[in-house]
Amino acid sequence: QVQLVESGGGLVQPGGSLRLSCAASGFTLDYYAIGWFRQAPGKAREGVSCIRSNDGIRYYADSVKGRFTISRDNAKNTVYLQMNSLKPEDTAVYYCAATAGNIPCRNLGGEYDYWGQGTQVTVSS
Numbered sequence: 001q002v003q004l005v006e007s008g009g010g011l012v013q014p015g016g017s018l019r020l021s022c023a024a025s026g027f028t029l030d031y032y033a034i035g036w037f038r039q040a041p042g043k044a045r046e047g048v049s050c051i052r053s054n055d056g057i058r059y060y061a062d063s064v065k066g067r068f069t070i071s072r073d074n075a076k077n078t079v080y081l082q083m084n085s086l087k088p089e090d091t092a093v094y095y096c097a098a099t100a101g102n103i104p105c106r107n108l109g110g111e112y113d114y115w116g117q118g119t120q121v122t123v124s125s
Contacts, residue, residue, distance in 0.1 A: 002027050003025045003116075004114050004115065004116035005023050006094060006096050007020070007119060008119060009119030014088060014123055014125055015085060017082070018121060019082050019083070022034060024114075028077065029098065032113070032114075033053050033100075033105035034053075034098055035049065035050035035098075035099065035105060036050070036094060037094070037095045038121075039092055040093075046061065046063075046092075047109045048063075048064055049061065049064065049081060050104075051071070051072050051105070052102055052105050054102075056072070059105060059108060064083075090123050091121060092120075094118060094120075094121050095116050095118045096115075096116045099111065099113055
């Protein structure tokens with residue numbers, strides 16, 4: 001069964017850090033670009049970051065550049081999102097998704113083949 005499972009969300013104070021994980025089962029992440037998305041209540045889903053499969057090129061939304069870092073460990077079949085200097089506006093459900101194409105990765109949107117169930121991140125004092 002193909003599955004993506006996110007973990008690592010939680011409650012953190014402004015300025016704090018969290019590391020999200022996206023673990024794949026039933027398929028190998030090596031051949032997929034992996035994106036992170038988020039959706040806050042009442043808002044549209046937003047592409048946050050993506051890492052390509054073949055060359056590891058990374059893309060970030062302007063809202064998270066310099067604060068978030070995406071990485072992948074193909075040996076563990078896992079992708080990470082390190083989130084630093086968190087702000088209240090980062091509060092959302094975070095999802096990871098896999099795409100076989102580089103264009104959806106670059107665009108932080110479009111057609112993704114597999115999605116996780118999401119993990120809640122709340123930034124509040």
